[in-house]
Amino acid sequence: MSQVMRYSNGFQHFPRPMTRLRNLCQTFLVARMHNTKVGFESGRFSVGVVRERPLQGSLDTSTFLSCTLVVVLFLFLVATVFGCGGPKQRPQTIKLWEFPRWRETADSIDRFAWMKRQIAAFEATHPGVSVELTELTWERGEDKKRIAIAARVGPDMITGMLPVELVERGLVEPADEYMTLEEREDFFPPALDAFRYQERIYGWPWYLTGSVMFLNLDLFAQAGVPVPDATWDDNTFLESARRLTRDLDSDGAPNVYGFGFLVRPGDTSVWPFLYPDGVRLPLNHSLFENDRNGTAEASLRRLAELIHREHVAPVQCAGWDTEALWQRFANHRDIAMAPWGIWAIPKLRTMPGFRFAVLPYPAPAGARSVERASAFIGTAGFMILRQRDEDKRELCMELARFLTRPEAQTDLAHYGVFPSRKSTGNIYPDDELMVQAQEIITSGQTVPRHRLWARIDEKLQREFQLALLGEKSVETAISDGTSQVGKILEQAKEQPPSESASARQSGTLVLVSATLLIGGLLFVSAAVVARKSSAALAFAWLFLCPAVIVFLIFLLFPLCWVMLLAFQNYSLAGVSPAWTGLENLKSVLREPVFMKAAFNTLVYAAVVVPVNTFSALVVASFIYPLSDRARALFRGAYYLPGVASVLVIAMVWRWLFNESFGLFNTALGFFGLPGIRWLTDPGVALWSIILTSVARPPGGPILIYLAALDAIPTSLFDAAEIDGAGPVRKWWHVTVPLLRPTTLFIALTITIAAFQVFAQVFILTDGGPGYATEVIVHRIYTTAIRDFEFGAASAMSFILFGVIMLASIVQYRFLRSEVQY
Structure with missing residues (x-):
């Protein structure tokens, strides 16, 4: 045995993961020296004695080779795990x-x-x-x-x-x-x-990169306006814009505008007109620090006057997106001057016959000739x-x-x-x-570097939009913007960024514990039911386990997490989580933007749910009496549009709503009617979003109604006909009442989808212009994904869950029926 220890004593000090391998080698050495059989029996390692012989003073050749092989193999494994041959660079x-x-x-x-x-x-x-x-x-x-x-x-x-x-x-x-x-x-x-x-x-x-002023030289030549040089100022700019704006068909509305621009969150191309000297953002003052002498307010008023008094810019341009302005400037070529990023230079060169020039932004009126508005760069x-x-x-x-x-x-x-x-x-x-x-x-300026700048930018740009669209006065927009930015900056001061591992771990522990507790209760309940039931039912519960596990991991766990976050100031922007009780709910309910989003969502649901439910019932009632072949044809025709992605459908609607070449405005122009600002008019934009939902046939509800109609006994219709009821009375007094359970189900599903509307808003308007089309889910997305304020976003989700639950209870109360087919 001492020989074994001499061969194996080098194994004594290896780390714990190698202990079993060490024991295996020792056992193998003992077995070889005692001439025993080593193998596996019944899944367990065993050593069986073949024949006994006393230990000799030296090992024979077979035993020596076996021991050498084991040692070499062990050293190779050690070298593989821990590395050998000196230090070397890891990949x-x-x-x-x-x-x-x-x-x-x-x-x-x-x-x-x-x-x-x-x-x-x-x-x-x-x-x-x-x-x-x-x-x-x-x-x-x-x-x-x-x-x-x-x-x-x-x-x-x-x-x-x-x-x-x-x-x-x-x-x-x-x-x-x-x-x-x-x-x-x-x-x-x-x-x-x-x-x-x-x-x-x-x-x-x-x-x-950054933005500069682009000039369409052909429009300058057609209007006979000289091209300004790099020393131009606001007065020269305004005079050029006036002369470039022309009414070619004498209908009282300009066909060519001198100026066009964008006002959207994240876009600073028009900001040199508003902040020629830059944006100052000290944490202990308002954003409009330099507004005490009227600089910011005067700049915004001057920009609004370009639209509403001078009429040198389209009214709707404040609600445009990049694509809309580009269509007007580069394709239709009815806007003479516009700020663009320098990416537009190679882009415009690919367009045949487009002559253009670039200039710096005009200097403020009264500035020295060497001064000019600084471009905002990235x-x-x-x-x-x-x-x-x-x-x-x-x-x-x-x-x-x-x-x-x-x-x-x-x-x-x-x-x-x-x-x-x-x-x-x-x-x-x-x-x-x-x-x-x-x-x-290279002589430009940057936006303030602040961790909440995205939120500040959104508040300001939305207020600017409303002022330029005429929905608010300039004074009100400046006042509201200052107030909202002040609150954001105060929040930043009260919640300094920090990382608290213990707080995160405690929150995670509570979350996991709550989930395990609920999951354990479900498991115990299932076990009790299975014990009192037959073997077949017990096996049924057994086969349900995978689905229950998926439910616990992907549904119950996230739901518990959201409920937990709703009562914390959990923010991935750097704030360590802490319990705040109902503070998130209170702050969300006090936020004007969220209340506007809630109102828009209620309006959307109040229109979409009854219209889609009623239209599905009517269409199914018309299809039901047809032949089987015709019914199959209409089933496919109404259901196939539902297969297409909502994003694809929204892009089609975007083209239909285009103010310049969209189908709707083209049709209105054919009949001599003025075009409608479908997505840039705050009073029309929400109804345009609603139109995209009610005009799309509800294919799924139609199929459900057709299946429910097949389940109604024809004898009931025959009895009503014998009593003298016509088609309308049979439909109203027989079909509609008997379909109430189906109507309840369809109304519930459409209500849930309506309160969760997101894709149409995100693609078509992104919540604008202003907050005209802001809805709850879009607000949740913006708060969580852009601002990383998951506590506030979870509180919004919690409120949305409660509203949907309340709406479902009301619908169940009024649409439930004791008769089902």
């Missing part, structure tokens, strides 16, 4: 999430080709390092990125502008420690300042999210440096943007327009 994988950029060739359709080429070059110079590229989309990529980061399953590197809320949470690595002084001096100051926050730099600037770059591995952090920084090197930035000429490094030089040597645009952009 690293960097996860990079990126948006589509440009096509490198005219024949290419891959907008990630440049990034893939750069990744391959980086991997070639860094053996053992791989870069995993995730291709995002511009439509939903930003939401996907934010949700993944919030769930702590996000990437290592992201692109875009500086996410201040992530910086304040400590989720973005500072980059200034990895930048040399030479590299810092090589970046343009506006580019580097865009990633500077509280004296630290949190990203590697990549490119600059700077995109690469940011590294928090890394626990120092080696990986350095690799990520090295990759960001590699992607932003001057040689790589020369390719930005394909994208129509400007490099962030001075040493890159002029990447548009033969393009005078891009050189002019670069001069404007």
Whole structure:
């Protein structure tokens, strides 16, 4: 036995996971030295004695080879698990999430080709390092990125502008420690300042972009208006806009407008007219700090006068989206001047016969000739999210440096943007327009860097929309905007960003405990029922277990979580969770925007539910008497539209509602009627959303009604006919009452869908103009996904759940029936 210990005493000090392997080797050595049989019997390891012989002083050749083989095998396993042969670099994988950029060739359709080429070059110079590229989309990529980061399953590197809320949470690595002084001096100051926050730099600037004024030179020539130069001011701009606005058919309405613009959350193209000196956002003052002498109010009033008094801009432009303005400026060419991003320069060059020029924004009236309104710019770059591995952090920084090197930035000429490094030089040597645009952009300004800026921007842009559309006075819009922004800033001061692991763990513990308790009660109830039932019923409960498990994980658990969050100030923008009781519910109910959304949702449901229910009943009643072949045809015809995606249907409606070339306004013009601002008029937009729902045939309810009609005995109709009832009376006094259970089910499902309306609003209006089409679910989406205020969003969901429950109880009270077929 001492020989065994000599062979196995080296195994005594291995970590716990290797203990069983050590014991196995010792057993094998003992078995070989005693000439016993080692094997598995009945699923258990066993050692059987073949024949006994005393231990000799030395091992024979067979035993020695066996022991050597076991030792070699064990050492190989140890080397595989723990590594051997000295220190060596571990393979690293960097996860990079990126948006589509440009096509490198005219024949290419891959907008990630440049990034893939750069990744391959980086991997070639860094053996053992791989870069995993995730291709995002511009439509939903930003939401996907934010949700993944919030769930702590996000990437290592992201692109875009500086996410201040992530910086304040400590989720973005500072980059200034990895930048040399030479590299810092090589970046343009506006580019580097865009990633500077509280004296630290949190990203590697990549490119600059922004908005400039675009002029249609053909419209200037047709009106005989001289093209201004770069020193123009507000007076020159207004005079040019007046002369460019023309009524070609003498019907009293302009056919060509001198100016057009956008006012939408996230779009700052018109802000140089409102804030020529920039937006100041100190935390202890109102946003309109410089409004004491009337600057902001006067700017907004001047912009409103361009629409309502001077009539040089379309009334509806304040409610337009980018596509609508682009159609008017680039395709219909009936707007002479408009602010666009520099991406429009290569885009307009692809349009035959379109001559244009670019200028800086006009200087405020009375300013010196060297002064002009600064364009609001955007700077995109690469940011590294928090890394626990120092080696990986350095690799990520090295990759960001590699992607932003001057040689790589020369390719930005394909994208129509400007490099962030001075040493890159002029990447548009033969393009005078891009050189002019670069001069404007590099002297621009950025929006305030604040973690709640998205919320502030939405409040301001919505108020600006309402003022420019004539729904509010300028004074009221400024006052309401100031009040709402002040509340947001006060909230930011009262809730400083922090990370509280204990609070999160306690909340998670409560959530898991509640879920397990409810799940345990369900399990115990099922066990009691199964025990008192027959064996067949017990097996039925057994087979229901997978469905019950899915219910517990994907339905009950999220429901408990939402209920828990509704009573916390849980925010993924950095606020540590804490119990607030009913404070979330109170603040939501006091919020004017949510109350407006609730009112719009109630109006939508009050119209859509009875109309769709009644139309499904009427259509099914007309189809029912037809032949089987005709009924099958109509079933398919009414149900197939329901198969199409709601988003696709909404895009079709978007085309129908287009004010310039949409089918509805084209038909109105054919009959000599004026067009309707379907989506930009606050008084019409909600009814346009309702129209998209009531005009779509409810295919599912029609099929349900047809199945219910088949279940009604024909003898009842025969008896009514004998009593002298006609078709209408039979339908009203026989069919409708007997279908009340079916009507209850259909009304409940349509009510739930109506209160959860989202896709139509999101695609067609995004809640605008102003808050004219804001609904509850869209508000929940905005609060949770954009603002990361999950406590407030959960409180809204809780309120919506209660409203739907109340509506269901009322419907059940009035539509229930004791007779069913």
